[in-house]
Amino acid sequence: MSPIALIFSLIFVLIPIVLSKTFNLGLEKDTAIAVVRSIIQLFVVGYVLKFVFDSESIIYIFLMVGVMIVAATLNARKKGAAIKGITWKIAVTLIFVEVLTQSILLGFNITPHTAQYIIPISGMMVGNGMVLAILFLNRFIAETEARQDQTELILSLGGTPKQAIHTQLITSIKASMIPTIESQKTIGLVQLPGMMSGQIIAGASPVQAVQFQLLVLFLLLTAASVTCVMLGFLSYRTMFNQRMQLVWGR
Amino acid sequence: MNSAIQFNNVHYAIDNQPILKNITGSFYEGEVTTLVGPSGAGKTTLLKLCNGLLSPNTGEIHINGKNIDDYDPVELRRYVGMALQSAPMIAGTVYKNLALPLDLQGQQLSKNQAADLLQDVGLGEEFLHRNSRELSGGQRQKVSIARTLVNRPEILLLDEITSSLDQVSQKEIEELIVKINRKFGVTIIWITHNLQQAITVGTYTWVMMAGEIIEEGKSDLLKSPKNEQVRQFVKGELE
Numbered sequence: 403m404s405p406i407a408l409i410f411s412l413i414f415v416l417i418p419i420v421l422s423k424t425f426n427l428g429l430e431k432d433t434a435i436a437v438v439r440s441i442i443q444l445f446v447v448g449y450v451l452k453f454v455f456d457s458e459s460i461i462y463i464f465l466m467v468g469v470m471i472v473a474a475t476l477n478a479r480k481k482g483a484a485i486k487g488i489t490w491k492i493a494v495t496l497i498f499v500e501v502l503t504q505s506i507l508l509g510f511n512i513t514p515h516t517a518q519y520i521i522p523i524s525g526m527m528v529g530n531g532m533v534l535a536i537l538f539l540n541r542f543i544a545e546t547e548a549r550q551d552q553t554e555l556i557l558s559l560g561g562t563p564k565q566a567i568h569t570q571l572i573t574s575i576k577a578s579m580i581p582t583i584e585s586q587k588t589i590g591l592v593q594l595p596g597m598m599s600g601q602i603i604a605g606a607s608p609v610q611a612v613q614f615q616l617l618v619l620f621l622l623l624t625a626a627s628v629t630c631v632m633l634g635f636l637s638y639r640t641m642f643n644q645r646m647q648l649v650w651g652r
Numbered sequence: 653m654n655s656a657i658q659f660n661n662v663h664y665a666i667d668n669q670p671i672l673k674n675i676t677g678s679f680y681e682g683e684v685t686t687l688v689g690p691s692g693a694g695k696t697t698l699l700k701l702c703n704g705l706l707s708p709n710t711g712e713i714h715i716n717g718k719n720i721d722d723y724d725p726v727e728l729r730r731y732v733g734m735a736l737q738s739a740p741m742i743a744g745t746v747y748k749n750l751a752l753p754l755d756l757q758g759q760q761l762s763k764n765q766a767a768d769l770l771q772d773v774g775l776g777e778e779f780l781h782r783n784s785r786e787l788s789g790g791q792r793q794k795v796s797i798a799r800t801l802v803n804r805p806e807i808l809l810l811d812e813i814t815s816s817l818d819q820v821s822q823k824e825i826e827e828l829i830v831k832i833n834r835k836f837g838v839t840i841i842w843i844t845h846n847l848q849q850a851i852t853v854g855t856y857t858w859v860m861m862a863g864e865i866i867e868e869g870k871s872d873l874l875k876s877p878k879n880e881q882v883r884q885f886v887k888g889e890l891e
């Protein structure tokens with residue numbers, strides 16, 4: 403795409419701003435901020451990626467993935483602020499998801515051992531892990547609050563904290579994974595996945611693009627399930643104290 | 653008389669807001685003590701201290717002479733059973749709810765045992781396969797009592813277990829609890845809003861208001877309270 407074409411593409415920014423002004427939606431400012439931020443952020447990332455790819459140094463790969471994990475953790479922890487130690491719990495979970503997926507990808511030679519593959523896939527894993535972590539924490543906190551007397555019931559019958567929170571934990575894990583699974587059922591029927599579209603537009607053969615997209619979908623299933631399960635088991639304990647009392651919300 | 657549960661200067665607060673103040677007293681072994689008082693007086697909170705669902709901020713609680721903190725929480729809660737005020741049910745059948753206490757220990761409850769329990773609380777065997785969500789408030793209370801009995805607790809904490817029951821069912825449950833008390837020597841602490849019930853089933857009664865014990869003694873005290881506040885409360889409840 404030529405620079406001129408990119409400038410013309412700003413027409414697509416003007417349309418929502420005009421609509422917002424006309425109908426008093428009050429979204430002009432946010433739209434403008436979003437546009438400016440995405441321009442800056444993506445260009446910066448583009449040049450950083452170019453530098454990292456050219457340098458072929460493993461240190462820069464680690465550094466980039468590290469930055470991704472830190473940013474994702476800081477973003478997700480707001481949702482779980484009520485859970486003690488949530489920051490490191492999210493960080494450990496995201497690191498685990500990243501290490502697990504890359505070990506399998508690289509260990510079985512599924513993808514080439516280059517920054518060009520490692521970084522974008524890491525971005526997808528960490529980004530998706532972050533979204534799943536937010537979905538899960540929202541749901542888990544809501545479930546715990548809504549079913550406080552069930553937790554109390556099981557504790558009072560001599561159940562352990564794990565037994566007392568089990569239903570809420572499983573419900574929340576399931577509920578937060580459903581969107582990932584459901585969206586994969588209809589994939590390709592309504593909308594081509596963004597990454598696949600990108601590859602096709604960039605000139606890759608559709609069949610090759612499909613193969614790579616499938617790999618990504620499978621990876622996302624792993625990222626989703628590992629994130630929810632791991633974060634769930636790391637966080638339920640802090641809702642109870644040593645005396646097996648529910649300290650949540652007190 | 654031996655104390656089954658003894659409170660020693662117990663204070664309990666949430667966010668520096670005192671809920672229970674300076675509670676000292678004994679629940680006697682093998683006796684039925686009723687606990688009355690206006691809404692928000694702290695009755696439920698007091699019961700939850702007795703089975704370790706909550707811990708006091710200061711003061712001590714002894715169960716059979718042993719500090720409550722020295723008990724394993726799971727053991728304690730099986731020994732001191734509690735029927736919660738809201739009679740919560742887990743999703744599934746009535747049978748699943750009755751089997752829950754044993755299920756938590758990896759054991760099973762036979763259908764016959766479950767049917768016997770239902771009979772004890774005045775429900776027919778056909779209820780076993782009912783979904784717990786379809787139960788009426790009173791039926792839920794009955795299942796909740798039966799479920800609490802599965803662990804065969806030595807001390808039984810009952811939080812308004814007959815509040816949604818009709819007169820006949822209420823009498824049945826009163827008789828059941830009194831029978832359990834007589835036959836097995838189970839110590840019972842029973843919160844009720846029904847002062848008549850507090851007098852009939854109780855040997856001893858505690859009257860609580862605003863987090864304090866205002867008056868305590870033989871249940872007959874409710875017929876002629878010494879304390880003016882209690883007199884007002886009793887008058888209001890009985891009219």
Ligand SMILES: Nc1ncnc2c1ncn2[C@@H]1O[C@H](COP(=O)(O)OP(=O)(O)OP(=O)(O)O)[C@@H](O)[C@H]1O
Nearest residue numbers: 652666671689690691692693694695696697698737
């Ligand atoms: N988790 C909590 N957070 C804040 N306040 C609480 C909490 N639990 C209880 N309280 C407060 O403690 C006080 C005593 O509550 P408690 O449930 O023990 O009263 P109660 O005597 O059982 O009342 P009722 O007859 O209505 O059941 C109330 O003022 C209540 O608002």
Ligand SMILES: [Mg+2]
Nearest residue numbers: 695696697737
């Ligand atoms: Mg209460």
